[in-house]
Amino acid sequence: SDMGGRTFVGDEVQVDKAQSYIDLIYQTQDGYITVAVNTDKEWRGLCKALGKPEWLDDERFVTASARHKNIDERLQLTQDVLETNTSSHWLSRLEAADVGCAPVLTRGEMIEHGQVQANGIVIEVDHPIAGRIRQTRPPARFSDTDPEMRMGAPAFGEHTREILAELGLSAETIEDMASDGAVTIYEG
Numbered sequence: 195s196d197m198g199g200r201t202f203v204g205d206e207v208q209v210d211k212a213q214s215y216i217d218l219i220y221q222t223q224d225g226y227i228t229v230a231v232n233t234d235k236e237w238r239g240l241c242k243a244l245g246k247p248e249w250l251d252d253e254r255f256v257t258a259s260a261r262h263k264n265i266d267e268r269l270q271l272t273q274d275v276l277e278t279n280t281s282s283h284w285l286s287r288l289e290a291a292d293v294g295c296a297p298v299l300t301r302g303e304m305i306e307h308g309q310v311q312a313n314g315i316v317i318e319v320d321h322p323i324a325g326r327i328r329q330t331r332p333p334a335r336f337s338d339t340d341p342e343m344r345m346g347a348p349a350f351g352e353h354t355r356e357i358l359a360e361l362g363l364s365a366e367t368i369e370d371m372a373s374d375g376a377v378t379i380y381e382g
Contacts, residue, residue, distance in 0.1 A: 219298055220276040226298035227281050229272065229288060237261065239291035243284070244275045321346030351378035 218228050231240050237258075241249045249255050249271070254264040261268055276284055281297055288295040299307060305316050305328070317331045324346065332341040354377050358368045371377045 220273050222276050222281040222284055223279055225281045227276070227284060227288075228296050228298055229276075230294040231261075232294075234258065236293050239293040240272070240288070243287040243291040243293060244272070246271075246275065317343060319343045319346060323349055349380045349382070351380035352382075354379045 218230055219226055220229060229240070231237050237255070238250065241247055253260065255261045255268055285295055285297060297303075304310060310316055314331055316328055318326055318328050321327045322345075327346060329343070329346075331343070334341065354372075355365075355368055358371070358377065359365070363371075368377070368379075372379045
């Protein structure tokens with residue numbers, strides 16, 4: 195969210211500090227969630243979900259500008275409420291109030307998450323040196339061509355000979371370069 199001022203090349207907004215000290219991640223009784231309130235409608239939803247209707251009349255928060263000006267206080271008050279119950283409790287209430295929110299998952303939870311599984315985002319492949327490894331699939335998907343992971347990342351220097359040969363260097367020159375330490379050749 196703090197990169198928005200860097201979107202337009204040549205028209206950057208010079209804000210080099212974080213938007214807040216809590217950056218939208220909140221602790222609950224049993225973990226962490228993220229909550230994003232950008233519009234007045236979402237603010238009203240947050241106040242309702244957290245059981246804090248009095249925040250709607252608080253001068254520090256009545257407009258988006260005021261909420262931004264008083265961001266640290268607003269986020270601390272939000273944190274104070276969210277830590278009083280569980281992640282599932284708050285996510286249910288926030289979703290019902292149409293407030294953008296999500297659980298903050300550990301790496302292990304992310305790998306097992308239903309959406310990650312359904313989209314096949316994390317795949318497992320056999321690497322000739324490292325063994326079975328887990329990594330993200332290629333992001334692009336096409337209707338007629340499904341990208342595949344044919345091999346894992348090469349070892350350092352694994353393709354040095356092939357690349358230098360493609361550039362027109364002779365086998366003798368390549369070996370001289372390796373002997374001189376100018377290039378690394380992986381010997382497997």
